[in-house]
Amino acid sequence: MIFLYAFVVGGLICVVGQLLLDLFKLSPAHVIVSFVVAGAVLDAFGLYDKLIEFAGAGATVPITSFGHSLLHGAMAEGKAHGYIGIAMGTFKLTSAGITSAILFGFIVALIFKPKG
Amino acid sequence: MSQLNNQKDYKKNAKSYQPKPNYVINCIKAFFVGGAICLIGQCLQVFFIHFFDFTEKTAGNPTTATLILIAALLTGFGIYDKIGQFAGAGSLVPVTGFANSITSAALEHKSEGIVLGIATNLFKLAGAVIVFGVVSAAILGVIRLFLNNLLG
Numbered sequence: 001m002i003f004l005y006a007f008v009v010g011g012l013i014c015v016v017g018q019l020l021l022d023l024f025k026l027s028p029a030h031v032i033v034s035f036v037v038a039g040a041v042l043d044a045f046g047l048y049d050k051l052i053e054f055a056g057a058g059a060t061v062p063i064t065s066f067g068h069s070l071l072h073g074a075m076a077e078g079k080a081h082g083y084i085g086i087a088m089g090t091f092k093l094t095s096a097g098i099t100s101a102i103l104f105g106f107i108v109a110l111i112f113k114p115k116g
Numbered sequence: 117m118s119q120l121n122n123q124k125d126y127k128k129n130a131k132s133y134q135p136k137p138n139y140v141i142n143c144i145k146a147f148f149v150g151g152a153i154c155l156i157g158q159c160l161q162v163f164f165i166h167f168f169d170f171t172e173k174t175a176g177n178p179t180t181a182t183l184i185l186i187a188a189l190l191t192g193f194g195i196y197d198k199i200g201q202f203a204g205a206g207s208l209v210p211v212t213g214f215a216n217s218i219t220s221a222a223l224e225h226k227s228e229g230i231v232l233g234i235a236t237n238l239f240k241l242a243g244a245v246i247v248f249g250v251v252s253a254a255i256l257g258v259i260r261l262f263l264n265n266l267l268g
Contacts, residue, residue, distance in 0.1 A: 010154025011147035017205030018146035022137045036249040044256040057157035070253035078261045086257040096177035104188035109222035109234045112192035
């Protein structure tokens, strides 16, 4: 059942993005930025964790989960070390994503030739 | 003055000739492609939990890394841009779109060299995501921590 929920919730989040592109004429960069901020705001109210529990990868694969993980890591360290913990923990949970994006992006750019 | 009016008229006239996006079909495409990417993510997550020592909480890390690797390779082969033309937000919103923006910006500027081309342009588009993510997380984190301390 989690597979169906992941498909539907992930699809619906993308539909919201498509509506922002088509109806509100936002640029792709603006759409992604608003989604990241929206993910952080939802996490601030504790709502995003419930969505992840319900939809699994349907909530963790969209870019909204990037904002959620940034705030989540910041809060975990913040509770342990006070305000400086926010700076210590921000990238703690997103490290795998950012590291692999830089690494694989760099390697692919070295190997492949630009198309078109 | 008349020139200004002409400019206004031009914008008004040109608008009726621009192709109107087909909202319903675009949304259906975005739904199925975006849903399919998340479904692949869910399959990877289950795979990592069952065959490697990952828990439900930590399985997101290898899943994201694998999706990013696939997206970077597809961008290198020029396939991801074709998916993007078809799916719109369906391939933009998942984390694969983030990987695509990093890889395509780096590839585009490859001719300028490895340091000045690839490395400096890697975050050309993805930089906005990280900047806004970190700034909003910092602001919200300070507010929440302040409220937590206040309420005990």
